[in-house]
Amino acid sequence: MIETHALTKRYGQTTVVDAVSLDFPPGGLSAIIGPNGAGKSTLLCMLARLLDADGGEVRLDGRALADWPNADLACRLAILRQDNHLAMRLSVRDLVSxxxxxxxxxxxxxxxxxQIAAALAYMDLEAIxxxxxxxLSGGQRQRAxxxxxxxxxxxxxxLDEPLNNLDLRHAHDMMRQLRQLADERGKTVLVVLHDINxxxxxxxxxxxMKNGRLLHAGPPAEIMRPEVLEEIYDLSMPVHQLGAHPAGLYWLPAAARE
Structure with missing residues (x-):
């Protein structure tokens, strides 16, 4: 389990993550959402010890994250940030290696x-x-x-914004594959996403999250309510049930959302 207790990060006088306390039980897929500047990426980086906290702590399987040796932590937890560019000229296979x-x-x-071959196959990268x-295209690099x-x-x-640069088909496939990692391989998957749907x-x-604070945490049915979404995004958003899944109609013109 990953746990945070009053986790806080500041840059000068600006608090970008403000006393966030959460737990991520083993298994399953959790999505971190919120407007730009909410602190989502900063939170994710502190969970992976890429950024030091200015207050509070992170615990991994009951042990303070700061106490994990680097080699042991890298065998338990992996992160992909948004700024995943490399100066070296590498092949896809070299990168995955x-x-x-x-x-x-x-x-x-x-x-x-x-393991390398399995990862290439899982992301449909064998041909390239x-x-x-x-x-490669931006989407192909993202998958690599x-x-x-x-x-x-x-x-x-x-994963911080894993759908970046992906078209609709590959974004759908990416979420399906992440879902399978949680369901079939028992992975604990945390993703920062912009698209609420x-x-x-x-x-x-x-x-x-909003303005560095934790606003809500719960199953999608609890979050996908018009009053909750308006609190998060400052946007009136009707929610419709499409089969088993709620969908927020944020893309509609204002008159159509009323």
């Missing part, structure tokens, strides 16, 4: 190659595995970086 470093320490074994990243995270084969997977359709739990 980096995901095995916490396990192989640079000496790739047959077991590592199996030997192409260089700078030859996520394949690197999958090859790391950790219990906890943290992707969060509602695919996640077990939605964490809503």
């Amino acid at each position: 980096f995901g095995r470093y916490p396990h192989s320490k640079g000496r790739i074994t047959p077991a590592d190659r199996e 595995a030997d192409r260089f990243l700078d030859e 970086f996520i394949a690197m995270v999958l090859a790391q084969d950790t219990d906890y997977i943290l 992707f969060a509602a359709a695919w996640s077990d739990r939605i964490i809503a």
Whole structure:
């Protein structure tokens, strides 16, 4: 389990994550939502120890995150940030192989190659595995970086805006694959998402933030209510039930939303 207790981050006089207390039980898919500047990405980076907290703490499986050796943490938790660009010219296969470093320490074994091949196949990258990243579309590069995270084969997977640069089909496929990681492989998946409807359709739990504070946390049915969504986004948003899933009609002109 990942737990936060009064987790806080400040930049000068600005508090970007404000005393957030949460727990992420093992397994399942949790989506972190909220407007720009809500503190979503900062929270995710502190959960992965990429940023130091200015107050509070994070605990992983009951142990303070600060007490985990780097090598042990990298075998338990993987994160993909939004700014995932590399200066080196690498092939897709080379990039995905980096995901095995916490396990192989640079000496790739047959077991590592199996994990690399499985990650390439899972993200449908086999046909372009030997192409260089700078030859790919933004969506293909995004899938390659996520394949690197999958090859790391950790219990906890943290993804910041994994749908960036993906078209509708690949965004749908990405959420389906993340759902399968939680359901079929027992991974604990945390994703920062902008689209409330992707969060509602695919996640077990939605964490809503605004101005650095935790506003709401609960199953999609609790969050996908017009009054809750207006509180989060300052936008009037009717919610309709489409089969088993609620959908917020935020894209409609104002007159149509009334």
